[in-house]
Amino acid sequence: MGLRERKKAATRAALSWAAIRLTVERGLDNVKVEDIAEAAGVSPRTFNNYFSSKGEAIVSRHLDRLLRVADELRCRPAEEPFWEAIRRAALAQLEPGPEMLAHPVSDPVQWTAGVRVMVAEPSLQGEMLRASARAQAEVAEAVAERTRTNLTADLYPHLVAAALMAATNVATAHYLRADPPVPMDRLLTDALTQLAAGLPTPSPLSGRDQPNPRPAQ
Amino acid sequence: MGLRERKKAATRAALSWAAIRLTVERGLDNVKVEDIAEAAGVSPRTFNNYFSSKGEAIVSRHLDRLLRVADELRCRPAEEPFWEAIRRAALAQLEPGPEMLAHPVSDPVQWTAGVRVMVAEPSLQGEMLRASARAQAEVAEAVAERTRTNLTADLYPHLVAAALMAATNVATAHYLRADPPVPMDRLLTDALTQLAAGLPTPSPLSGRDQPNPRPAQ
DNA sequence: CGCATCTTTGCGTGGCGCGCAACTTCGGCT
DNA sequence: AGCCGAAGTTGCGCGCCACGCAAAGATGCG
Numbered sequence: 001m002g003l004r005e006r007k008k009a010a011t012r013a014a015l016s017w018a019a020i021r022l023t024v025e026r027g028l029d030n031v032k033v034e035d036i037a038e039a040a041g042v043s044p045r046t047f048n049n050y051f052s053s054k055g056e057a058i059v060s061r062h063l064d065r066l067l068r069v070a071d072e073l074r075c076r077p078a079e080e081p082f083w084e085a086i087r088r089a090a091l092a093q094l095e096p097g098p099e100m101l102a103h104p105v106s107d108p109v110q111w112t113a114g115v116r117v118m119v120a121e122p123s124l125q126g127e128m129l130r131a132s133a134r135a136q137a138e139v140a141e142a143v144a145e146r147t148r149t150n151l152t153a154d155l156y157p158h159l160v161a162a163a164l165m166a167a168t169n170v171a172t173a174h175y176l177r178a179d180p181p182v183p184m185d186r187l188l189t190d191a192l193t194q195l196a197a198g199l200p201t202p203s204p205l206s207g208r209d210q211p212n213p214r215p216a217q
Numbered sequence: 218m219g220l221r222e223r224k225k226a227a228t229r230a231a232l233s234w235a236a237i238r239l240t241v242e243r244g245l246d247n248v249k250v251e252d253i254a255e256a257a258g259v260s261p262r263t264f265n266n267y268f269s270s271k272g273e274a275i276v277s278r279h280l281d282r283l284l285r286v287a288d289e290l291r292c293r294p295a296e297e298p299f300w301e302a303i304r305r306a307a308l309a310q311l312e313p314g315p316e317m318l319a320h321p322v323s324d325p326v327q328w329t330a331g332v333r334v335m336v337a338e339p340s341l342q343g344e345m346l347r348a349s350a351r352a353q354a355e356v357a358e359a360v361a362e363r364t365r366t367n368l369t370a371d372l373y374p375h376l377v378a379a380a381l382m383a384a385t386n387v388a389t390a391h392y393l394r395a396d397p398p399v400p401m402d403r404l405l406t407d408a409l410t411q412l413a414a415g416l417p418t419p420s421p422l423s424g425r426d427q428p429n430p431r432p433a434q
Numbered sequence: 435c436g437c438a439t440c441t442t443t444g445c446g447t448g449g450c451g452c453g454c455a456a457c458t459t460c461g462g463c464t
Numbered sequence: 465a466g467c468c469g470a471a472g473t474t475g476c477g478c479g480c481c482a483c484g485c486a487a488a489g490a491t492g493c494g
Contacts, residue, residue: 004440004491033481041444082418098414125350126343133346133480147418155408157390160416170375177369189374198415199377200362201299221460221471250450260474265451 012050012060014136015097018056020114028054028121055127055204057217058110059118060130061111065093066135073128073142082147083196085148090164132169167191229267229277230316231257235275237331245271245338257396272344274288276335278328279345282310286381290359299364300413306356307381307405333393349386384408 018039023030033054037044052059071091076085118124140161144151151157171187178187235256239248250271254261268274289309311360335341357378361368368374388404397403 002492007491008441025444034477045445046441047485049442052482054481080424105273109433126347129350131347149419152394153418154403156386156411156416156419157277158390159408159411160385161388163380163412163416166383167376170372170379173375174372176346180278187372191376194372194376195359195380195412196415198413199373199380200287202366219461224460225472249448262452262474262476263472266473269451271450 004195007101009038011042011046011216013103015042015047015050016057016060017103019054020061021110023054023058023117024110024113028117028124053125053127058114058124059127059131061099062115062118063131063134064097064099065132067138068092068095068097068136068163068170069168070138070142073139073146076146078146083192086144086160086164086196087189087192089142090168090192091185093168094184094188112176115172119173119176132165136165139164164192226316227242227305228257228259228263230320232264232267233260233277234320236271237278238327240271240275240334241330245334245341264297270344273332275341276348277345278316279332279335280348280351281314281316283307283348283382283385284294284355285312286385287352287359290356290363293363295363300372300409302363303377303413304333304406304409306359307385307409308402310385311401311405321432329393332389337391349382353382356381380412381409384412 015036019031019036022035022039031054033047034044036054036057037047040047047057051060069092073085073089076088080088094125118128136158140157141151143149143160144157146156147157147160149156167188168191171184171191173182174187175182232253236248236253239252240379241255248271250264251261253271253274254264257264257431264274268277279353279370286306290302293347297305335345357374358368359369360377361374364374364377366373366396388401388408391404392399392401
């Protein structure tokens with residue numbers, strides 16, 4: 001890989017991390033594009049050569065994580081049971097990615113705070129969900145290959161991909177509000193297990209700690 | 218309901234429909250907020266009293282549809298089997314809503330074109346997915362009530378809601394690309410059936426018309 | 435070394451989101 | 465009926481943002 005591309009990737013990462021860090025520190029609308037560009041040591045105009053909006057910059061790290069899920073799914077051996085492969089692929093997003101290790105700026109705490117603001121800020125929610133949708137398309141393709149289903153004629157690969165992303169989102173949301181904290185891999189595995197079981201209504205007598213306190217109205 | 222609220226609702230609908238119609242006719246970025254306001258007979262400034270962006274205006278009709286799903290789910294009798302209730306609720310979005318009947322402007326063709334542009338335009342995708350997320354929260358609440366699960370402690374209601382929305386989105390996407398056309402209710406029902414069955418890998422020998430033409434690489 | 439290609443940058447423009455402060459309309463209450 | 469507070473509308477103005485364009489700079493290859 002030439003110097004050119006390495007530099008591009010570095011600038012991209014710098015911009016993205018700067019966007020996340022500043023947004024976490026000051027709040028989304030106390031950060032101007034100018035600030036992000038300055039923090040990354042680049043002209044404001046250049047920012048828009050890499051990202052078409054603040055939101056896209058912030059979410060791009062999240063998108064990278066999600067794309068690793070599709071990659072991992074393609075890498076799983078073909079003889080592995082299907083849902084086991086799905087589970088492994090889903091867990092791939094929790095491993096620190098290549099650019100995560102390169103930038104020591106990004107401790108997990110900062111990342112969690114970043115995700116929290118992405119979920120909280122309305123204008124970032126859309127961007128975040130769009131990232132999920134993009135990753136979902138990749139996953140659907142991988143699923144179609146693996147299960148030999150048809151990407152345009154069958155619902156199946158899209159359903160699996162959508163369910164996988166849904167599990168990710170639900171687990172993430174739960175992770176962010178869980179107190180005391182719950183490990184993310186457990187949440188993800190749990191969600192996928194329930195999905196693969198067809199989401200049967202849990203029997204209220206077995207293993208439930210407490211029934212819903214809100215009475216049915 | 219007083220005159221005030223009726224007028225507000227009317228203006229809101231007028232703005233939203235105008236936004237959709239103009240966008241379908243001319244393309245998203247050949248429509249200025251000014252145009253939409255003018256078409257609705259209202260000042261440009263007023264537009265932003267109702268919607269905070271073009272995208273929100275366009276998608277608001279879609280959001281209304283999705284919210285009807287949660288409403289319908291709450292209305293289904295408690296003795297109805299759970300997944301049957303889910304199916305019925307999902308199908309509720311296909312029925313023309315109250316404001317659909319009031320505005321004869323909105324034939325199904327126009328609506329389909331509207332959805333098509335929402336899915337195609339990048340800046341509308343996010344808004345659309347945000348609408349799904351909002352509806353999903355409502356559905357999750359309804360599911361928690363019905364199944365007596367806990368909205369904050371359990372993944373279950375969120376998973377069901379997310380799966381329902383995923384089914385809706387996947388079915389919609391398939392509907393938009395299907396040629397020859399496939400009835401939407403069949404797609405939705407099919408998607409939900411597969412989900413409730415735990416998304417088993419379809420056996421490639423039975424009932425498949427054609428295997429995936431792309432070889433696994 | 436020198437040229438072709440890609441990238442960065444400054445500038446300018448059009449549009450948008452929204453706070454603010456009049457002004458208008460509505461609806462209840464005496 | 466008439467009045468008054470509340471709610472909605474409008475015009476104005478500001479700061480920000482996305483992006484087209486063209487000049488200047490960096491990079492890689494022969």
